[in-house]
Amino acid sequence: xxxxxxxxxxxxxxxxxxxxxxxxxxxxxxxxxxxxxxxxxxxxxxxxxxxxxxxxxxxxxxxxxxxxxxxxxxxxxxxxxxxxxxxxxxxxxxxxxxxxxxxxxxxxxxxxxxxxxxxxxxxxxxxxxxxxxxxxxxxxxxxxxxxxxxxxxxxxxxxxxxxxxxxxxxxxxxxxxxxxxxxxxxxxxxxxxxxxxxxxxxxxxxxxxxxxxxxxxxxxxxxxxxxxxxxxxxxxxxxxxxxxxxxxxxxxxxxxxxxxxxxxxxxxxxxxxxxxxxxxxxxxxxxxxxxxxxxxxxxxxxxxxxxxxxxxxxxxxxxxxxxxxxxxxxxxxxxxxxxxxxxxxxxxxxxxxxxxxxxxxxxxxxxxxxxxxxxxxxxxxxxxxxxxxxxxxxxxxxxxxxxxxxxxxxxxxxxxxxxxxxxxxxxxxxxxxxxxxxxxxxxxxxxxxxxxxxxxxxxxxxxxxxxxxxxxxxxxxxxxxxxxxxxxxxxxxxxxxxxxxxxxxxxxxxxxxxxxxxxxxxxxxxxxxxxxxxxxxxxxxxxxxxxxxxxxxxxxxxxxxxxxxxxxxxxxxxxxxxxxxxxxxxxxxxxxxxxxxxxxxxxxxxxxxxxxxxxxxxxxxxxxxxxxxxxxxxxxxxxxxxxxxxxxxxxxxxxxx
Ligand code: GCB
Numbered sequence: 296x297x298x299x300x301x302x303x304x305x306x307x308x309x310x311x312x313x314x315x316x317x318x319x320x321x322x323x324x325x326x327x328x329x330x331x332x333x334x335x336x337x338x339x340x341x342x343x344x345x346x347x348x349x350x351x352x353x354x355x356x357x358x359x360x361x362x363x364x365x366x367x368x369x370x371x372x373x374x375x376x377x378x379x380x381x382x383x384x385x386x387x388x389x390x391x392x393x394x395x396x397x398x399x400x401x402x403x404x405x406x407x408x409x410x411x412x413x414x415x416x417x418x419x420x421x422x423x424x425x426x427x428x429x430x431x432x433x434x435x436x437x438x439x440x441x442x443x444x445x446x447x448x449x450x451x452x453x454x455x456x457x458x459x460x461x462x463x464x465x466x467x468x469x470x471x472x473x474x475x476x477x478x479x480x481x482x483x484x485x486x487x488x489x490x491x492x493x494x495x496x497x498x499x500x501x502x503x504x505x506x507x508x509x510x511x512x513x514x515x516x517x518x519x520x521x522x523x524x525x526x527x528x529x530x531x532x533x534x535x536x537x538x539x540x541x542x543x544x545x546x547x548x549x550x551x552x553x554x555x556x557x558x559x560x561x562x563x564x565x566x567x568x569x570x571x572x573x574x575x576x577x578x579x580x581x582x583x584x585x586x587x588x589x590x591x592x593x594x595x596x597x598x599x600x601x602x603x604x605x606x607x608x609x610x611x612x613x614x615x616x617x618x619x620x621x622x623x624x625x626x627x628x629x630x631x632x633x634x635x636x637x638x639x640x641x642x643x644x645x646x647x648x649x650x651x652x653x654x655x656x657x658x659x660x661x662x663x664x665x666x667x668x669x670x671x672x673x674x675x676x677x678x679x680x681x682x683x684x685x686x687x688x689x690x691x692x693x694x695x696x697x698x699x700x701x702x703x704x705x706x707x708x709x710x711x712x713x714x715x716x717x718x719x720x721x722x723x724x725x726x727x728x729x730x731x732x733x734x735x736x737x738x739x740x741x742x743x744x745x746x747x748x749x750x751x752x753x754x755x756x757x758x759x760x761x762x763x764x765x766x767x768x769x770x771x772x773x774x775x776x777x778x779x780x781x782x783x784x785x786x787x788x789x790x791x792x793x794x795x796x797x798x799x800x801x802x803x804x805x806x807x808x809x810x811x812x813x814x815x816x817x818x819x820x821x822x823x824x825x826x827x828x829x830x831x832x833x834x835x836x837x838x839x840x841x842x843x844x845x846x847x848x849x850x851x852x853x854x855x856x857x858x859x860x861x862x863x864x865x866x867x868x869x870x871x872x873x874x875x876x877x878x879x880x881x882x883x884x885x886x887x888x889x890x891x892x893x894x895x896x897x898x899x900x901x902x903x904x905x906x907x908x909x910x911x912x913x914x915x916x917x918x919x920x921x922x923x924x925x926x927x928x929x930x931x932x933x934x935x936x937x938x939x940x941x942x943x944x945x946x947x948x949x950x951x952x
Contacts, residue, residue: 428474433470625741650888755791862918
């Protein structure tokens with residue numbers, strides 16, 4: 296538990312926006328963040344559904360704290376709305392004020408707990424939030440249990456003591472969420488007060504941001520309760536290697552709750568046969584004739600997963616206990632040379648997309664149907680990879696990537712770092728903490744092959760060199776097994792961060808933001824871009840964004856901007872150069888963007904960003920078919936002759952769902 300209500304309110308008294316932002320959230324981060332899975336020793340209870348909700352519309356946005364709304368059921372302190380969880384709150388209602396609301400919103404849910412959870416003192420009950428954007432404070436039965444900064448990573452609180460105090464079998468979960476962004480949050484933002492009273496009412500302010508997606512807010516991912524025994528497996532770290540035909544699985548296990556325990560680990564293949572076993576908190580399992588985890592379309596049997604079963608048996612003052620946790624494990628290696636990105640020692644070419652977590656009504660709210668649609672589209676397209684532009688995606692997304700062999704560049708929310716004050720120590724410390732949380736959450740996913748610490752920062756600013764050197768070396772220390780990058784749009788000669796990356800990821804929008812309307816300049820400009828970067832750094836390069844705004848159904852030939860023809864021509868011209876350079880040192884291309892997505896309202900955006908090859912409703916524009924032909928052709932080149940799946944790749948419906 297973190298702090299007391301009294302402390303919490305004292306801290307809140309001093310601020311209007313973004314709560315304390317004093318790193319107190321770090322207290323909620325101790326320990327591992329293993330995804331809550333059911334096992335013979337663990338249960339789950341999902342709290343998805345309708346929650347009570349209220350936006351604090353008071354001028355100070357602090358009324359909820361002043362009146363201590365968390366102390367009593369929310370309905371007793373004023374009117375409430377029904378709000379779905381998970382979902383952004385912005386687009387659910389008919390109220391324009393809520394869509395653009397900035398400040399604290401309050402969520403509350405009463406939960407009935409199984410009797411065993413409240414009576415059995417050998418049970419540990421944990422409350423876990425998948426994502427609350429941006430700053431969250433959580434209470435159970437009016438008691439402050441956790442605080443977390445950052446909208447895209449999970450946090451949790453052990454609430455056993457609170458729910459095991461008496462015969463009560465219900466608990467009231469209250470979560471206050473603040474979407475305010477400041478120069479020191481990730482992503483950063485600024486609150487602009489408009490003080491000219493001839494133009495704006497008193498107290499008028501807007502949230503300013505330097506990134507191109509709508510700052511959706513709320514409880515975006517599942518909230519759940521889960522149990523473990525009080526002596527439990529807290530964290531598992533797996534790294535893998537390959538020695539000829541033998542797969543090496545290195546494991547490290549952290550436990551809590553007892554000093555007297557034993558650990559047994561077993562590695563099972565997909566048919567459930569035990570292929571290796573060991574004991575103790577760390578060790579190496581050797582798997583003869585290992586089946587490797589290969590990316591989708593790189594092998595006839597991609598995404599092979601083993602299961603690592605961990606069993607802890609402990610002696611405690613309350614008697615013997617056992618905890619079980621099963622982790623999917625893919626055996627694969629990743630390496631980078633001056634010109635190549637290697638997976639399992641073979642050159643891998645990223646032909647994929649950039650995505651957003653974004654859809655109608657639910658905004659950034661997690662949704663299984665949308666997720667499956669997106670994965671089906673990715674596989675239809677022949678995409679073998681995506682970047683989690685511009686923040687970590689839901690854990691369930693990463694699990695599907697493991698399962699389908701979709702390779703991931705895992706990006707933190709470091710987008711829009713453009714102001715000098717966002718390169719200071721406060722921002723840097725928070726950025727380091729976010730990388731810790733991200734690596735802790737995603738380190739065991741075979742699909743994750745590279746970390747991206749930022750997108751398009753002002754990396755030519757003087758402090759950027761030290762800043763990125765520090766963030767990147769910290770990330771490498773957290774995870775020495777994966778390359779690290781950030782995505783740049785700076786000039787190659789001025790960029791101070793790129794010296795520290797393993798792979799250069801470059802965004803460019805030739806013939807869109809520059810020389811717009813002039814498709815004929817693309818080839819020359821793109822060649823110059825690649826040659827300049829490679830000459831300067833001798834590192835592999837990924838074209839991490841390129842694209843054109845396209846209104847579905849708008850046709851113009853010869854191509855004019857915003858038409859489907861223009862998007863196709865622009866892409867095709869990029870592809871001509873990519874086809875030359877991928878023979879040398881270009882190791883990937885990621886289209887901007889998979890689907891249209893919502894942004895702030897600006898004169899440049901027509902109901903959001905329309906650079907998707909699919910509409911926001913996931914219907915294809917013409918460019919989707921162009922890209923599909925290309926990706927399947929690229930995949931077909933990669934497959935070894937005689938490997939069989941060439942024909943699989945050429946089938947019009949190549950999916951085995
Ligand atoms: C970029 C950004 C991305 C934008 C995109 C665009 O360079 O990385 O977030 O949405 O350009 O469409 O302008």
